[in-house]
Amino acid sequence: MEALDKPTTRVSGRLYGCQIRTLAQDGVLTSTAAKLAQVGFTETLAKEGVKYNIICNVIAPIAASRMTATVMPPEVLDALKPEWVVPLVAVLVHKSNQETGSIFEVGGGHVAKLRWERSKGALLRADDSFTPGALLKKWDSVGDFSAGAEYPTGVANFMELLEDAQKLPPNPPAENLDFKGKVALITGAGAGLGRIYALQFAKYGAKIVVNDLMDPETTVQEIQKLGGQATGVKASAEDGDAVVKAAIDAYGRIDIIVNNAGILRDKAFGNMEDKMFKQVLDVHLRGTYKVTKAAWPYMLKQKFGRIINTTSTSGIYGNFGQANYAAAKCGILGFSRALAREGKKYNIYVNTIAPNAGTNMTRTIMPEEMVQAFKPDYVAPLVTLLGSDKVPEPATGRLFEVGSGWVGETRWQRTGGVGFPIDKPLTPEEVLSKWETILNFDDGRADHPDDPSAGTEKIMANMENRSSAAKKEKKSSEPNQEILANIDAAKKSKAEGTDFSYDERDVILYSELKLRASLQDRTNFHFRPRRWRKANRPPSCFRERRQLPGPSDLWCHPNFQRSCPLQHG
Numbered sequence: 330m331e332a333l334d335k336p337t338t339r340v341s342g343r344l345y346g347c348q349i350r351t352l353a354q355d356g357v358l359t360s361t362a363a364k365l366a367q368v369g370f371t372e373t374l375a376k377e378g379v380k381y382n383i384i385c386n387v388i389a390p391i392a393a394s395r396m397t398a399t400v401m402p403p404e405v406l407d408a409l410k411p412e413w414v415v416p417l418v419a420v421l422v423h424k425s426n427q428e429t430g431s432i433f434e435v436g437g438g439h440v441a442k443l444r445w446e447r448s449k450g451a452l453l454r455a456d457d458s459f460t461p462g463a464l465l466k467k468w469d470s471v472g473d474f475s476a477g478a479e480y481p482t483g484v485a486n487f488m489e490l491l492e493d494a495q496k497l498p499p500n501p502p503a504e505n506l507d508f509k510g511k512v513a514l515i516t517g518a519g520a521g522l523g524r525i526y527a528l529q530f531a532k533y534g535a536k537i538v539v540n541d542l543m544d545p546e547t548t549v550q551e552i553q554k555l556g557g558q559a560t561g562v563k564a565s566a567e568d569g570d571a572v573v574k575a576a577i578d579a580y581g582r583i584d585i586i587v588n589n590a591g592i593l594r595d596k597a598f599g600n601m602e603d604k605m606f607k608q609v610l611d612v613h614l615r616g617t618y619k620v621t622k623a624a625w626p627y628m629l630k631q632k633f634g635r636i637i638n639t640t641s642t643s644g645i646y647g648n649f650g651q652a653n654y655a656a657a658k659c660g661i662l663g664f665s666r667a668l669a670r671e672g673k674k675y676n677i678y679v680n681t682i683a684p685n686a687g688t689n690m691t692r693t694i695m696p697e698e699m700v701q702a703f704k705p706d707y708v709a710p711l712v713t714l715l716g717s718d719k720v721p722e723p724a725t726g727r728l729f730e731v732g733s734g735w736v737g738e739t740r741w742q743r744t745g746g747v748g749f750p751i752d753k754p755l756t757p758e759e760v761l762s763k764w765e766t767i768l769n770f771d772d773g774r775a776d777h778p779d780d781p782s783a784g785t786e787k788i789m790a791n792m793e794n795r796s797s798a799a800k801k802e803k804k805s806s807e808p809n810q811e812i813l814a815n816i817d818a819a820k821k822s823k824a825e826g827t828d829f830s831y832d833e834r835d836v837i838l839y840s841e842l843k844l845r846a847s848l849q850d851r852t853n854f855h856f857r858p859r860r861w862r863k864a865n866r867p868p869s870c871f872r873e874r875r876q877l878p879g880p881s882d883l884w885c886h887p888n889f890q891r892s893c894p895l896q897h898g
């Protein structure tokens with residue numbers, strides 16, 4: 330195989346997002362937000378850089394770390410060395426590479442590419458009959474990827490969608506959602522989309538907290554005039570504590586949050602000042618985080634929460650002049666996905682929308698006739714529905730694009746990729762020799778990773794891929810079907826629980842433990858720490874204590890033994 334030339338100065342402009350998480354994981358909220366922010370950022374730079382031969386890609390490497398060293402055997406760690414990531418990087422920086430704005434998953438000898446897949450979605454007539462209930466009736470089509478899905482690199486054609494939506498008959502009458510007793514907080518609700526969300530939640534009976542940095546009161550009065558209940562809080566969403574406190578002070582609870590406040594500071598990346606980058610990240614990403622963080626304990630306690638976060642197609646696909654906005658908006662997507670995983674068991678659902686509507690924000694980039702046509706009212710029914718408990722499962726962690734009476738869902742698609750044998754070093758030339766297979770979404774092996782384990786399953790399956798065995802058994806590019814099937818079976822299996830029995834004495838011991846634990850003086854009653862067991866005696870300071878009959882782990886202080894219901898010998 331011909332060796333690749335050494336990189337020259339021509340490729341020095343090639344840039345890499347160091348890592349993305351294609352999939353959110355529990356407990357890694359900040360890293361998921363930060364990593365996904367790199368996707369929006371990099372896709373934007375790819376678009377801006379193309380005419381200057383600046384090529385930008387994102388890699389999601391999986392490599393051995395101090396953390397994985399504690400849980401993985403040495404042979405697996407060996408195959409997760411950075412050496413398995415570097416050859417892909419070499420291919421991407423080489424002057425022959427034309428791939429840009431792409432996302433790769435790499436590690437352990439496996440390389441695959443990811444792209445966005447958007448469903449055909451549901452189209453409803455865009456008029457007053459487009460209600461949350463009407464959308465619920467068509468919900469199955471929203472997430473149906475079986476026909477007409479596309480693989481976009483930008484925003485949908487909302488003008489065409491609107492024209493098609495207006496040709497449809499009125500949407501049939503549907504149930505009205507009921508939000509009585511619920512409190513909805515909407516940030517940036519003084520104008521634009523936020524104002525319409527607030528009016529719609531109020532129409533269906535929710536109490537509304539209108540937050541806006543500029544003027545929340547006009548929306549509050551509008552709601553009150555229509556007979557609804559609302560209170561305003563003039564503050565930045567970045568001051569999440571104050572915003573949530575206003576909700577609690579006024580209504581004593583918070584059930585729904587729409588993180589919607591936003592600003593633009595557009596500039597080609599070369600001219601973007603640090604300040605502009607920071608301002609946009611602060612309002613969008615940090616504002617979303619701060620409001621959600623302040624409300625989270627209330628939602629945990631009441632075991633109910635519905636959070637709708639706002640991204641943008643500029644974040645999902647990148648957009649010229651919006652490196653700051655794209656980073657913030659894609660960061661919000663990563664944040665939302667991680668939070669959806671944390672919240673699910675507490676009935677806190679988190680979804681993300683990428684709206685399209687004519688507002689003051691889009692007035693800066695759309696002709697006025699489009700601003701008038703793309704009414705925020707054609708976005709609001711999705712937000713209201715996501716704020717309810719009516720969305721069929723899976724009802725959390727999803728990403729929707731919405732506007733003009735249309736609602737579609739967007740998800741990752743991943744190629745089957747190539748697994749290289751892990752018993753010989755991988756070179757850039759070998760990666761390049763399989764390049765077409767790595768990029769091939771149409772060979773019937775592509776999948777849709779949607780949980781954290783899916784992010785590593787192909788890489789782990791490749792651990793079995795050795796060149797000698799591979800020759801006999803199968804081509805090295807095929808994933809090990811047996812391992813994939815085992816992983817699949819393990820994911821579907823359900824624990825049956827463990828039977829255990831107890832007698833009267835166990836009950837007394839248990840009650841005793843509870844009784845003592847509730848008393849302030851913890852010195853009376855002790856578990857014997859494991860490390861004492863070796864010497865079979867406690868340290869000298871405990872020696873005067875007498876051991877209880879029965880389980881050797883329990884000790885009772887002599888002062889307590891007189892009142893202890895257990896018979897101490």
Ligand SMILES: NC(=O)c1ccc[n+]([C@@H]2O[C@H](COP(=O)([O-])OP(=O)(O)OC[C@H]3O[C@@H](n4cnc5c(N)ncnc54)[C@H](O)[C@@H]3O)[C@@H](O)[C@H]2O)c1
Nearest residue numbers: 517520521522542565566589590591641685686688689690
């Ligand atoms: N309109 C669209 O087509 C579109 C497209 C993609 C994403 N979005 C997103 O939708 C959201 C709403 O946008 P819009 O089009 O209604 O914009 P808009 O400018 O009409 O409304 C935004 C509101 O947020 C308020 N705001 C700004 N900074 C704030 C802060 N720090 N704290 C509280 N409030 C603040 C503004 O005062 C304004 O009332 C934004 O997050 C935006 O990025 C909109």
